[in-house]
Amino acid sequence: MLQKGGTSLVAYVSNPWIVKSVVKNQPRVKLFCLPFAGGSSVAYRDWGRRLPESVDVIAIEIPGRGQRMMEPLITHLPELVEQIARHIQHELDRPFALFGHSMGATLAFELSHFLNRHYNAAPVGLFLSGRSAPHLNDREEPIHQLPEKAFWEKIKSFEGTPPEVLQHKELMELLLPIIRADFKMVETYQYENKPPLDIPITVFGGLEDVSTPREHLEAWQTYTTSSFTLRMFAGGHFFLQKQSAAVLEQLVRDLNNVIRL
Numbered sequence: 001m002l003q004k005g006g007t008s009l010v011a012y013v014s015n016p017w018i019v020k021s022v023v024k025n026q027p028r029v030k031l032f033c034l035p036f037a038g039g040s041s042v043a044y045r046d047w048g049r050r051l052p053e054s055v056d057v058i059a060i061e062i063p064g065r066g067q068r069m070m071e072p073l074i075t076h077l078p079e080l081v082e083q084i085a086r087h088i089q090h091e092l093d094r095p096f097a098l099f100g101h102s103m104g105a106t107l108a109f110e111l112s113h114f115l116n117r118h119y120n121a122a123p124v125g126l127f128l129s130g131r132s133a134p135h136l137n138d139r140e141e142p143i144h145q146l147p148e149k150a151f152w153e154k155i156k157s158f159e160g161t162p163p164e165v166l167q168h169k170e171l172m173e174l175l176l177p178i179i180r181a182d183f184k185m186v187e188t189y190q191y192e193n194k195p196p197l198d199i200p201i202t203v204f205g206g207l208e209d210v211s212t213p214r215e216h217l218e219a220w221q222t223y224t225t226s227s228f229t230l231r232m233f234a235g236g237h238f239f240l241q242k243q244s245a246a247v248l249e250q251l252v253r254d255l256n257n258v259i260r261l
Contacts, residue, residue: 022048027056034104037182105131133219134191206239
């Protein structure tokens with residue numbers, strides 16, 4: 001059952017993994033959105049309102065954040081993927097697509113494989129943002145075990161944390177274990193070689209994102225036997241926030257290419 005909340009976040013009471021901002025009556029496609037490290041469903045709270053009536057935006061709320069703040073954090077990516085799949089399986093009653101930014105892109109990619117293998121369900125499109133192809137992800141030095149000061153300096157360099165958060169000591173202390181856990185999950189993730197997906201992959205990237213250069217984004221094309229498209233936007237790693245209008249406009253066009261909206 002949905003709690004009514006206008007344009008604010010609403011959630012299935014019986015399924016804490018699913019959060020919606022707008023209820024769409026007859027959508028053509030469901031768009032599952034997966035969070036970046038330290039993020040939550042809040043990152044996608046405006047998407048339901050800003051995307052067409054034909055697109056049902058479903059943000060995935062993983063344990064340890066948002067309304068699930070008191071639940072234990074998960075630091076093993078395959079475990080999280082399996083749990084997400086189990087809790088969204090009953091939502092796969094119509095065509096669906098997956099979108100993920102940074103950590104969320106890795107989750108979306110592995111979730112596509114898991115759903116296809118265990119539930120015989122494949123997305124009509126996979127949208128991956130701000131993330132290098134899996135075989136290139138282990139080339140960066142891990143940061144999840146850095147001392148607190150050095151860890152925060154590295155997080156600041158990604159330019160995705162609002163200044164008001166960085167200036168709020170209590171809030172930073174609250175977020176620290178969440179972000180560390182997410183980075184541990186990503187940095188200990190080991191890609192296991194699998195056959196390429198047979199679904200269109202669209203990759204979004206920031207032109208000034210030094211952590212995810214263009215050639216690392218282009219490398220995703222080897223992970224599909226279907227079409228591959230790369231879209232570049234002005235900005236760094238969190239171009240998704242600063243270029244949200246352009247990103248959403250392009251996302252709608254690309255969705256329309258894989259399923260008529």
